[in-house]
Amino acid sequence: MRYSNFFIHTLFDVPKEAETPSHILLLRASYIHPVAAGIYSLLPLGHRVAEKIKKILRDELDAIGGLEITMPVLNPAELWKTTGRFYDIGDELFRLKDRKDREFVLAMTHEEVVTDIAKQFFKSYRDLPVMLYQIQTKIRDEARPRAGLLRVREFFMKDGYSFHRDFEDLDAYYPRIFNAYLRIFARCGLKSVPIEADSGIMGGTGSHEFMLESPSGEDHFVMCTQCDYRANTEKAVGAKPSFQGLAGEAPAMERVATPQVKTIADLMKFFDISENHFLKTVAYEADGQLVLAVVRGDFDISETKLTNHLKAIHMTLASEDVLASKGLHGGFLSPVGLQGVRVVLDTSVEEETLYVAGGNEPDVHLKNVLYGRDFKCEERVDIAEVRQGDRCLRCGKGVLDIRRGVELGHTFKLGTKYTAPDSMDVTFLNASGSQQRVVMGCYGIGVERLMASVVEQWHDESGIVLPITIAPFQVEVCSLGKKQEVLDVAEQLYARLKEKYEVLYDDRDDSPGVKLKDADLLGIPVRVVVSQKLLKKEEVEIKVRQTGEVVFCPQKDLEAALEKILKGLEPSLEGLPYMPE
Incomplete structure (x- = not known):
């Protein structure tokens, strides 16, 4: 492809709205163009990268028995009402009506549609197992689209759905999709970290996220320094150090006036304790019910863990009006003496430890509060956020290190969430002639997010550094200077190379500095330079973008040299943390 005939319009200045490396460089290198907040066009370079990612997805999913389908983005609301997600999902779901006043949604995911397909066609145990997947547009009304392609409102997603006779069959298949994901990310040049994850609105019995460690990531995950424990901070658990120190008989609980003493720091100084x-007591409204969550003061509440424990669909901080209706006061809450209010206590709160708690009235705190004596709680579960440096519960030796990352993909064991009687009620006839419920798995990867993640990992101060597997072109030929003999040789090399490789020929009438800067910005893996100086030696210059290595090669040996270089740039699939199949 000739540069002069291709659609490339690089930018010198950093766009004002761009902050993350991938956002800045994809805009500057003419891979994407913004249409609206969180909505982007893929320009020809970006389109070529996306298509190569899609090919890798198809390769790996077809290899484990996946069958590609295409489902509509416009879904009838009735399907989403059947599962309850029409009501459960908030403003992220686009809802609309057609000219006949029928309700529809724009699909952010396709569980309802694919489960309806299963209900219509999977009648016998002989029909199972099956894995259906698609690469289709998804629509999500993100509240805060950011970071270019990392958080958008419209995007391509590979979503796959497997259907099984029972949980054992799902468990047997799950490692195949898990390992396929590892290969997909590795083939895209990414070092992914599989972690235990929360299932969120997808539901199910278990899930994994595949994370790319990155300072631009919005997610946080923990890694043990000694064992293979990996988990999203929303799900992670760590050891909670004990502070039991009660010697002898516990002193009686005291009511203490604390006017103008409200913050934890002020209270620590006032009571002279750590x-x-x-x-720490925080009030929430969970599906219309007031709930008090209580943790020890050195921990914070994990709203995800609390939501999961409550099995709540909607949970927010309780308003002052709601608290007032129960005679409670923000800033002075505690579980002591409460009646008619649901309380969830974290496992960090222990017996034989004296605490200070709110007095449930303004400017009052309670001293020498003892769990088990002064208050009791039937719901005592882990609702605390894990902390940097907490000891690992799995091995008992290492500590948990919190890191930032970008989610590359997510796998879920959905189980019977969507096939249950109170959902879409999908059964099949088993070998014994009885009706049995279909068991499901679900697996997603965002295409544009994957593209942006590659740039987050592979870039330098000069521009993008794309892996050979997804680069829009494998080789770029640059002619430097306007001498006819230089142009003639460059044309000849271009004609030779394009028979075997995907080649971009920079045939522009521009200065060498402009051409070489643009080549580095675009990130094509190998650059071949033809110049007057090199012609005298009948050589060309080859630069490997990933390593910066420069070699000089006789023109006649160019194909052999490129073959060796390009082979060495292929990502390795060795040493991946495969799950036993």
Whole structure:
């Protein structure tokens, strides 16, 4: 492809709205163009990268028995009402009506449609197992689209759905999709970290996220320094150090006036104790019910863990009006003496430890509060956020290190969430002639997010550094200077190379500096330079973008040299943390 005939319009200045490396470089290198907040056009370079990612997805999913389908983006609301997600999902779901006033949604995921397909066609155990997948547009009304392609409102997603006779069959298939994901990310040049994850609105019995460690990531995950424990901070658990120190008989609980003493720091100074001897109480509304969550003062509440424990669909901080209706006061809450209010207590709160807690009235705190004596709680579960440096519960030796990352993909064991009687009620006739419920798995990867993640990992101060597997072109030929003999040789090399490789020939009438800067910005893996100086030696210059290595090669040996270089740039699939199949 000739540069002069291709659609490339690079930018010198950094766009004002761009902050992350991938956003800046994809805009500057003319891979994407913004249409609206969180909505982008893929320009020809970006389109070529996306198509190569899609090919890798198809290769790996077809290899494990996946069958590609295409489902509509416009879904009838009735399907989403059947599963309850029409009501459960908030503003992220686009809802609309057609000219006949029928309700529809724009699909952010396709569980309802694919489960309806299963209900219509999977009648016998002989029909199972099956894995259906698609690469289709998804629509999501993100509240805060950011970072270019990392958080958008419209995007391509590979979503796959497997259907099984029972949980054992799902468990047997799950490692195949898990390992296919590892290969997909590795083939795209990414070092992914599989972690245990929360299932969120997808539901199910278990899930994994595949993370790319990155300072631009919005997600946080923990890694043990000694064992293979990996988990999203929303799900992670760590050891909670004990502070039991009660010697002898516990002193009686005291009511203490604390006017103008409200913050934890002020209270610590007032009572002359550390934060681990406070009870931190936060009020929430969960599906219309008031709930008080209580953790030890040196921990924070994980709203995800709390939501999962409550099995709540909607949970927000309780308003002052809601608290007032129960005679409660923000800033002075505690579980002591409460009646008619649901309380969830974290496992960090122990017996034989004295605490300071709110007095459930303004400017009052309670001293020498003892769990088991002064208050009791039937719901005592882990609802605390894991902290940097907490000891690992799995091995008991390492500590948990919190890191930032970008989610590359997510796999779910959905189980019977969508096939249950109170959902879409999907059964099949088993070998014994009885009706049995279909068991499902679900697996997603965002195409544009994957593209942006590659740039987050592979870039330098000069521009993008794309892996050979997804680069829009494998080789770029640059002619430097306007001498006819230089142009003639460059034309000849271009004609030779394009028979075997995907080649971009920079035939522009521009200065060498402009051409070489643009070549580095675009990130094509190998650059071949033809110049007057090199012609005298009948050589060309080859630069490997990933390593910066420069070699000089006789023109006649160019194909052999490129073959060796390009082969060496292929990502390795060795040493991946495969799950036993």
